[in-house]
Amino acid sequence: MFRWSRLLIVAILLLLGSCTEDNQQKITGQPPGPYKMTLTAPHQIEVEKEVILTTEIKHSDSGMPVKNLRTLHERRVHNFITNLNFTNFSHIHHEDFNALKDDQIESARLSFPYTFPTPGRYRMVSEFTDSKRSWIKHFNIEVGDGAHTNDRHLEETKTSVVQNYKGALSFSSQAPLAGSPIEMVINVSRDNLPVRDLKLWLGSEAHVAIWRDDGKYFGHTHAYTPAMKQMMEGLAHQEKSHTNNSKMIQDMMVRMMSQPSELIFEGPTIPIIYVFPQPGKYVMYFECAPNGNPIVFQFIINVLPSTKIWPTHEH
Secondary structure, three states, rough: OOHHHHHHHHHHHHHHHHHHHHEEEEEOOOOOOEEEEEEEOOOOOOOOOOOOEEEEEEEOOOOOEOOOOOEEEOOEEEEEEEEEOOOOEEEEEEHOOOOOOOOHHOOEEEEEEEEEOEEEEEEEEEEEEEEOEEEEEEEEEEEEEEEEOOOOOOEOOOHHHEEOEEEEEOOOOOEEOOOOOOEEEEEEEEEEEHHHHHHEEOOOEEEEEEEEOOOOEEEEEEOOOOHHHHHHHHHHHHHHHHOOOHHHHHHHHHHHHOOOOOOOOOEEEEEEEEOOOEEEEEEEEEEEOOOOEEEEEEOOOOOOOOOOOOOOOOO
């Protein structure tokens, strides 16, 4: 009797283990490259039900974990999640919930809880840094029964209201052109008065996530500080002297973002500079922290065609 009881217990445990594994899907991030990043999530994700999302990063050639990812803006991996009708957004990290343990750092396997608020198609973009450059991986996630479509029509929007805060977007020129740098300024007010108590949030006055309205051409940038301006001017000089290259740009960006954080813009304005790679309608999520409380403004931007289009490798 005891022997059969033990066998029954083992069988139940095996069954539960296989069910747990079968209920999970592993999604490979795109584009491919020297690093392979996977996202583990439930096969069936229900709306408004918390799930655990786990990312893992390995070297593509050896299959070995990427050890000791660099910390940039106070986090090892930055994750940006939006549904593809752009009605909700999250900028989320493992460390928001739990301190990293040594084995997690060694395995580059990080997890965080997330609750998807609406059904439909979602895009998650994860950004990490190893060696001297940052890498981006895209994941597509289905939430709900799959019968919902993302068909929201987006209109150009240069103002955004969140609680008692208002963000107003302006451009240094009449309209953004694809392939050309454009300086943008966000003016933040609270109860119709200029905000002058902006604080650093994850090492910057602003974190900006940008997608085109078809979910392509993701970009991530920060406040346009004097240090960034100096770097851009140096890059422009190198371009004229034909000494510019992508690896050098990446190295300079990582070194700049690795510097100690310093509050430059206390408000009410925060400048950013960006190059939209292709024409179209873009959604910009602008995250800042008045009085240390993070809020996210959303702007919709029309980008016009130009004779200068930057090469892209979008997946």
